[in-house]
Amino acid sequence: MGNWRKYLYILTGLFVGAVFSQFPEFHQQYFQRLGGTLDELDRQVEALDNRAASTDLTRYNYIRHLINSKDKAAQMEGEHLTNLLRRQFDVQQAITSLENASPQMMAILVIYHLDVNTAKATAEVYKPAVPLTISGATYFGIGFVIGYILMAFLLIFFPRRVLQSEPD
Structure with a gap:
């Protein structure tokens, strides 16, 4: 040769x-952004819980009431809130998984739990x-x-x- x-x-x-x-630095910056995303989702869900409580309904009954409404705008809001709860669950699962990841599994778990919007935002300002x-x-x-x-x-x-x- x-x-x-x-x-x-x-x-x-x-x-x-x-x-x-x-990659470890990207993972760290991505993880921080994911944590910020979860904080914001938690605030939105808390506001949802407060709105539901003000109508003497649980979170899920409040959403069900909106989805079953004849008003299209209320139905759309119910669907939005359902997606909000799903996203909160997914981000929480990703954070829990990434917190407990060994360095060898880190890349695989980031890919498995990848939040594309958060990854793009991380890449745009990556240091x-x-x-x-x-x-x-x-x-x-x-x-x-x-x-x-x-x-x-x-x-x-x-x-x-x-x-x-x-x-x-």
Whole structure:
């Protein structure tokens, strides 16, 4: 194998490793935003409970009353409130799952419980960090291996078309 290939494998591994090493920081920022989302949902559900109590109904009877109304606007509000409760449950489940995640399971659980809007908002203001944690080093190592193998496969399948060999 030519020297340029070794360097290319290593550089690709380092690049992909550096990208992967950012996952724990992204996870931390995403988790904070998810917590803020849950706080807001909890406030909205508390307001719902107060409205329901003011009509001497439970939360669910209040929503059922709206959904069963002949008024289309009330029905839509009932559906909105049902979605609000579902979203609160989903975000709470995601937070509980992510709080208890081992570093090895973190990426899988983020993907499984991904809240697309929160992830997009996190990515828009994401601040990279130097990964000085075991988790960051682990993701760097995984990324390095993936990058190294990826470049090896690319050069196997496209040996001369992607890069022309230089004489050693």
